[in-house]
Amino acid sequence: MNRIWAIIERDLRRFRRSPTLIIVSMIMPLVQLVVLGNAFGGKIKNLKVGVVDQDHGVPAVKLKEMFQAVAANARTFDTIPYTDQATALRDLREGRINGVLNIPPNFSRETLAGASPRIALVEDNTDQFSATALEGTLNQLLVPYNSKSIQPRLTPNATLSIVEIYPYVPYIQFLLPGTIVLAIFVSAMIGGGIIYIDDKARGLHEGYLVTPIRKLELIMGFNLSGAIKAVIAGLVLVTCGSIIAGIPDPLNILRLARLLIVVMATALALISMMFLLMVRVNDPLVPRAIFGVLNTVLFFPSGAVYPTQSFPAWMKVITTVDPMTYAVHGFKELILKKTGLLAISYDIAYLLGFAVLTMAAATLLFRRTL
Amino acid sequence: MFDVEVEKLTKCFGDFCAVDALTFNVEHGEIFGLLGPNGAGKSTLIRMLTTLVPPTSGTGRIFGFDIVHDANKVRQSIGVIPQAMTSDLDLTAEENMSIFAKLYSIPRDKRRRTIRELLKAVDLEQWADKPVKMFSGGMRRRLEIARGLVHEPKIFFLDEPTTGLDPVSRVAVWEMLSRLKRERDLTILVTTHYMDEADKLCDRIAIVDHGKLVALDSPLKLKASIPGKNILEVSFSEIPPGWENVLKALPEVAEVKGEDHVFRISSNNGPRTTTELLESARAAGVTVTSLSVQSTTLDDVFVHYTGHQLRDALQAPPASSSPFMLPHR
Ligand SMILES: Nc1ncnc2c1ncn2[C@@H]1O[C@H](COP(=O)(O)OP(=O)(O)O)[C@@H](O)[C@H]1O
Ligand SMILES: [Mg+2]
Secondary structure (H helix, E strand, O other), X not given: OHHHHHHHHHHHHHHHHOOHHHHHHHHHHHXXXXXXXXXXXXXXXXXXXXXXXXXXXXXXXXXXXXXXHHHHHOOOEEEEEEOOHHHHHHHHHOOOOOEEEEEOOOHXXXXXXXXXXXXXXXXXXXXXXXXXXXHHHHHXXXXXXXXXXXXXXXXXXXXXXXXXXXXXXXXXXXXXXXXXXXXXXXXXXHHHHXXXXXXXXXXXXXXXXXXXXXXXXXXXXXXXXXXXXXXXXXXXXXHHHHHHHOOOOOOOHHHHHHHHHHHHHHHHHHXXXXXXXXXXXXXXXXXXXXXXXXXHHHHHHHOOOOOHHHOOHHHHHHHHHXXXXXXXXXXXXXXXXXXXXXXXXXXXXXXXXXXXXXXXXXXXXXXXXX | OOOEEEEEEEEEEOOXXXXXXXXXXXXXXXXXXXXXXXXXXXXXXXXXXOOOOOOOEEXXXXXXXXXXXXXXXXXXXXEEEOOOOOOOOOOEHHHHHHHHHXXXXXXXXXXHHHHHXXXXXXXXXXXXXXXXXXXXXXXXXXXXXXXXXXXXXXXXXXXXXXXXXXXXXXXXXXXXXXXXXXXXXXXXXXEEOOHHHHHXXXXXXXXXXXXXXXXXXXXXXXXXXXOOOEEEEEEEOOOOOOHHHHHHOOOOEEEEEEEOOEXXXXXXXXXXXXXXXHHHHHHHOOOEEEXXXXXXXXXXHHHHHHOOOOOOOOOOOOOOEEOXXXXXX
């Protein structure tokens, strides 16, 4: 016991004296939270839509007025009038505008005749986000237009009414759970990967191995000290991140206590995984080389930045085994939905089970010799 | 029983045997030197004896404890300074020691006292609370020596403790080791590739090359065991014509190299050549302005037994010379 503590003490003292690396492990996720949180998921505004009116009839003018009203109010797009379609399409191809709305020559006639006239939207679909926003706005716009000109039908349309059970969650808040997990991961990667292998390569472990310390004491010492540092990183992100992301009542003690449990389970799972990956590594380049790959392979499939339901089958396999998935889910429930621990007991169980399994495997592979 | 007993100890990495069937014993209280060039297998041998590397075959015993089967008893009774400097730069000297004292389960009340005592013994007591990153290489080595003694072992393994240190620090480290050995009744097994160090400080030396033991004895006996070979460096006030040929004709002379007034004479029998040289000089009326005779060095021993020079003679040590400068006239 004393010996385990000696290993931890050394590591923590070192961490206190030169905390640079660990601070980096907290700053990187925080920066990502602020930048990504604001870069994605915002409302798209001021798209440029060219309008080609080949009709010039009264219904067509009415339609254009409605567009301009949207342009003036919602600001999703600005309209730019074009006299001929060819010029408009050329500007679209050359990227000066994001879409072309074409009102065909017989629009007014068909409208007045009660037929269903068609207007065409030619869009730049290389940018899916803008194209989707444009389509959505135009479709919404045609609803009131139709309801004005068309009598209520006898067969009622089926409508979907949407009930939002949680208050509106901005993207930055959606991103926060993943960011906390990322901070724990980076800390595990630096402490359990980079520093661990550097120490080994510098012969520090050789110093330990000539003392009567037992294999299990050594393993416990390495992993507990790594986990403690990862928990610190996680807690900093839980508090600072919640404040930055604007989570209401960010310092609620009960919630923080629940979050601490998930932080600890996540730290144990990720440190154990790292220890298993590094148990036979001697080259200090290896942890640096796999850092980026591991981050990408574990972070993005976890649902931290985008819902997992959209993933292809092979990625869902990663999602299923990836401990980050369960960590992200656990944090999401606690932070965004304010549930209790019962709702995430499966997540915690998975994380702890994962930690036990990887640690057992690493212990089998660990050699108490050079 | 010897403190260290090594029998046909072998370590192979694939086909290549870094340590090849070494057999030797280390007596209590001696400084035993393992001398060999880089890659000779010194570190591998030390690592096997300190339980860091399992041997391929053969046995090793420390105080009768088998290095494989009683590894933990061995660890408890040895102090080890690995080749790499392993003290923690961010921690203070005292903290570094304290961590190891805990790893050896030294009780708390004894810990502080032992640490202070040892830091004093290596002249670092006023540096106890300073972070190790402020230390010079020599200071770090001394700290590690103190650290290795924190559990008061009776045998001490040091792998190239002076490599990379400046000459002054090297001397300081060796003096410290000799003193600690006397004061604490230690047996020391040390590796080095500095011939002069091994010569001055070891009671016995094992010369190791390519993993094999090529010679083992006290430095004095090792040097005596090979045919005498001395270098005479002599300068004269004036050089009569044909003087070089006179020198070449002296008994036991192998080679003469001249440069202005200074000659370098290789002799197979230093004392005899020297006597004859002085007589010839007096007979010819030539004044000898200086004369030095360099005796056999461990380098010569090494070359004799291995057939090649110490391969990495980066810091070739000065030949241990026994100059007897003759006063002018
Ligand atoms: N783990 C290892 N795997 C393969 N070869 C090794 C290993 N350790 C040492 N060697 C080789 O064994 C030889 C002896 O190394 P070492 O004991 O470090 O020599 P020394 O300490 O005398 O310089 C060297 O050629 C070295 O490359
Ligand atoms: Mg070596």
